[in-house]
Amino acid sequence: MKGNIAIIGAQWGDEGKGKIVDFLTNKDTNYVVRYQGGHNAGHTLVVNEKKIVLHVLPSGILHDNVTAVIANGVVLSPVHFINEIEMLQKHNYDVRNRIIISQSCHLIFCYHIAMDIARENQYGKYSIGTTKCGIGPAYEDKIARRGLRVGDLRDWDFFSRRLEDNVNYYNHQLINFYHVSGVNYKSIINEMILIKDVLIKISDDTSKILEDAKYNNKLIIFEGAQGTLLDIDHGIYPYVTSSNSVSGGICTGCGIGPSNITNVLGVFKSYSTRVGSGPFPTEVFGDLDAYFCNKGNEFGSTTGRRRRTGWLDTVLLKKSVQLNSFSKLCLTKLDVLDDLEDIKICIGYRYNNSDFKYDRIPFCHKDWKMIEPVYETLHGWQENTVGITNFNDLPVLAKKFIFRIEKILGVFINIISTGPNRNDTIIRSI
Numbered sequence: 001m002k003g004n005i006a007i008i009g010a011q012w013g014d015e016g017k018g019k020i021v022d023f024l025t026n027k028d029t030n031y032v033v034r035y036q037g038g039h040n041a042g043h044t045l046v047v048n049e050k051k052i053v054l055h056v057l058p059s060g061i062l063h064d065n066v067t068a069v070i071a072n073g074v075v076l077s078p079v080h081f082i083n084e085i086e087m088l089q090k091h092n093y094d095v096r097n098r099i100i101i102s103q104s105c106h107l108i109f110c111y112h113i114a115m116d117i118a119r120e121n122q123y124g125k126y127s128i129g130t131t132k133c134g135i136g137p138a139y140e141d142k143i144a145r146r147g148l149r150v151g152d153l154r155d156w157d158f159f160s161r162r163l164e165d166n167v168n169y170y171n172h173q174l175i176n177f178y179h180v181s182g183v184n185y186k187s188i189i190n191e192m193i194l195i196k197d198v199l200i201k202i203s204d205d206t207s208k209i210l211e212d213a214k215y216n217n218k219l220i221i222f223e224g225a226q227g228t229l230l231d232i233d234h235g236i237y238p239y240v241t242s243s244n245s246v247s248g249g250i251c252t253g254c255g256i257g258p259s260n261i262t263n264v265l266g267v268f269k270s271y272s273t274r275v276g277s278g279p280f281p282t283e284v285f286g287d288l289d290a291y292f293c294n295k296g297n298e299f300g301s302t303t304g305r306r307r308r309t310g311w312l313d314t315v316l317l318k319k320s321v322q323l324n325s326f327s328k329l330c331l332t333k334l335d336v337l338d339d340l341e342d343i344k345i346c347i348g349y350r351y352n353n354s355d356f357k358y359d360r361i362p363f364c365h366k367d368w369k370m371i372e373p374v375y376e377t378l379h380g381w382q383e384n385t386v387g388i389t390n391f392n393d394l395p396v397l398a399k400k401f402i403f404r405i406e407k408i409l410g411v412f413i414n415i416i417s418t419g420p421n422r423n424d425t426i427i428r429s430i
């Protein structure tokens with residue numbers, strides 16, 4: 001693939017982007033960039049039989065020629081960040097000299113996490129089902145212009161004063177409104193005293209670095225977190241995350257223009273999953289759900305929660321193609337369908353039991369409840385595809401499934417993942 005690549009989740013996250021970023025990162029890749037979200041993401045990589053889960057560091061960091069960039073659109077938990085670096089050290093990956101953080105990254109503190117938990121508990125059965133990492137409250141602070149950024153650590157007086165104001169502000173809400181314990185200013189400050197020099201040392205103007213990369217012909221991979229349907233503007237609101245997970249988020253989240261993105265690769269699974277609450281038209285239950293969950297190992301890598309599972313929904317995928325301008329697609333977890341006699345693809349919705357099939361996405365809660373998926377059923381191939389690396393070696397019916405999706409979406413599927421290992425991958429063309 002020539003030029004810079006954006007790798008974006010086309011569904012609700014957990015499409016296997018981490019493996020694809022790791023796979024596409026090669027000796028010519030200079031930067032791998034995270035530009036939105038925070039440690040709510042969970043990217044699982046299997047390298048030499050070793051499983052490594054990354055939350056805030058970009059997946060390409062396991063390649064030692066790569067510099068990892070955490071750009072301005074990310075919300076960064078300093079404590080989590082340091083723990084992740086230490087985790088990698090234990091796996092013999094020394095990454096400390098290969099990370100640059102934007103000075104404009106907003107910081108996540110324990111009061112954001114306390115607020116996230118308190119709100120979710122208060123909403124009860126109407127909760128969003130967040131990862132409770134404090135992501136929403138940290139982005140709220142950014143928009144409310146009371147957030148603290150990595151660069152603020154350079155002015156310790158300002159930082160400590162603003163932090164104290166914020167602690168007071170949140171403790172008032174936590175104690176008086178949510179009736180839970182507040183947080184302790186002193187312990188946050190003490191924690192930050194230990195971490196601040198590391199953060200200051202590796203922080204820089206990442207927008208400028210990425211712009212310079214363009215003129216020096218350096219290659220960049222932009223690694224999306226979460227998925228398109230969780231986008232704050234275009235996802236199924238309010239059951240979304242608090243950042244722009246669509247490809248457009250790269251520009252604001254990195255401080256670069258759209259011409260810096262050459263290829264937009266959408267990653268989607270051969271079926272659907274989501275964690276947390278909210279509409280899921282093709283959701284399945286019972287034995288089929290157990291099948292997807294066990295065979296696809298559908299447990300959240302950030303929270304350990306069992307994911308909800310369902311059939312592939314091409315109505316939502318088509319919207320995702322449009323929102324992101326996908327120029328290429330990658331289909332993951334094809335092998336999870338191996339044992340199924342029949343495979344369903346949702347090709348439209350029927351509204352309120354009518355005969356009319358339409359392919360629009362509902363806007364309001366009421367409409368989501370009124371729709372029912374319309375399926376097309378294909379024969380399953382019922383053969384093992386795990387580890388296949390050549391497209392021609394796939395069973396005929398598996399190829400038929402792939403061609404059918406391409407036809408519906410109007411985009412070529414360039415990459416197919418047939419297992420969790422780096423090499424369980426078919427490249428048709430890139």
Ligand code: IMP
Nearest residue numbers: 013040041042129130131240241275276
């Ligand atoms: P938050 O991002 O923790 O605020 O959670 C908001 C919604 O996004 C919840 O439904 C989460 O389960 C979901 N979510 C956040 N991060 C991920 C992810 O990396 N994969 C899948 N779902 C996610």
